[in-house]
Amino acid sequence: MSLAVEATGLTKSYGKLDVLTGVDLAVPAGSVFSLLGPNGAGKTTAVRILATLLRPDGGQARVAGYDVIRQRRQVRGAVSLTGQYAAVDELQTGAENLRMMGRLSGLSSAAATRRAAELLERFDLTAAGNRRAGTYSGGMRRRLDLAAGLVGSPSVIFLDEPTTGLDLTSRQAMWQVIAGLVSAGGTVFLTTQYLEEADQLADRIAVVDHGRVVAEGTPTDLKRRFGDQRLDLELADRTGWEAVAAHLGGRVVQRDPERLTLGVTTDGSAAHVRAVLDEIDPGRAAVRRFSLHSATLDDVFLALTTVKEPAHV
Incomplete structure (x- = not known):
């Protein structure tokens, strides 16, 4: 089984506060993996380490086959990270946001324009592509933010509570987008505060509490064993x-x-x-x-x- 994300013994502390105390993870390529846990359990810290935004105090991790410490540049070229809040320029149009990301990713002007058009269509934003992002609804901004993270065609997509604050209709639309990412061959690493979201989307779930994984399995397995x-x-x-x-x-x-x-x-x-x-x-x-x-x-x-x-x- 090919693993898109693998971690062994990850630890991270801030002073006397132990945030991660030995996290092990194994995420099969081409799947949706969900990391669940209460607030402060270490979910976002784990994601930031795997996305190379934080350096672990101990342990090892590989993402898309690259070591997150020794091969940070390669990891960053293979992943995207979408956080809890949409990070789009509201003064630019949707198309301009995506073209800008394409140019920052090293695409030529023509290639960035083509990629922007592809992503606007993929995320059902073509009709709104020439409108300022500041006029978008919350769900549309989230879709645009996710599209911006896919400009470089990453193989691993980290989604840190991507539907926070969205209404049910917008959340369900995002669920369809996430399912589509996996159908297209990507791997999605999802943290969420909505348990039904993990139940709906995830192939496997890990539950983290007090900085360590306390259980892992499919949603059905976990419900059968612990519920x-x-x-x-x-x-x-x-x-x-x-x-x-x-x-x-x-x-x-x-x-x-x-x-x-x-x-x-x-x-x-x-x-x-x-x-x-x-x-x-x-x-x-x-x-x-x-x-x-x-x-x-x-x-x-x-x-x-x-x-x-x-x-x-």
Whole structure:
């Protein structure tokens, strides 16, 4: 398997603050890889090291086959990095932004013009190409920013929370763009605060917490291994709700006293669901209705960010 990104034992500290404490990563070429973690877990620091913007204190990393320390120039020629905020010149038109990036990348004037036209069409911006970028919507600016990063045809695209602040429609449009990048042969390294985004896009996910990877696998694998099924119960009255909540204690993972609902973990089997219902409602009068839900990445994320020892799928 060809790896577009590989890292072993990456560490990074700022004074007494340990940001990365030994991160290992392996990203197959031609895939979407998502790095998840709570704020301050080290996601952006890892991306900046891999994109050669920061030097690690320890460990090794290669991107597109090049060492991020000894071959920084080659790495920079093979990657693009799009951050959380669009970095476009709002006084220039969309086409002018892309032509400028082409010239800065070493393209001739004619080649930069051709490349700009290609990218405007690819990102559905042709009609707006001669408008100032300052008049673009948030989603359009993000697409233009991503297009600017692709002027040099990078093989590895780092996207650090690219849909932050976008509405659902614009986010879904970006999802289509990201899927298209991989279909065209690229590798996408994605960090995001939207867990459903990683679930929708990523072939593999790594969860980082306190500066280290605590789990890695496909979204399905992670949900199967770390996320329990959840049995949602709606109680008939407040007295019954309070009694069942007290009886289940720490097994309750969600509670809503206004709606008289409780969520309890279960393995999802009919036998276990039946056992829970018999346990809390032997008279079959306290529970009005129930439903069973599969684990989501939200459930996995909450479980993994409290894991004490690394676990790998």
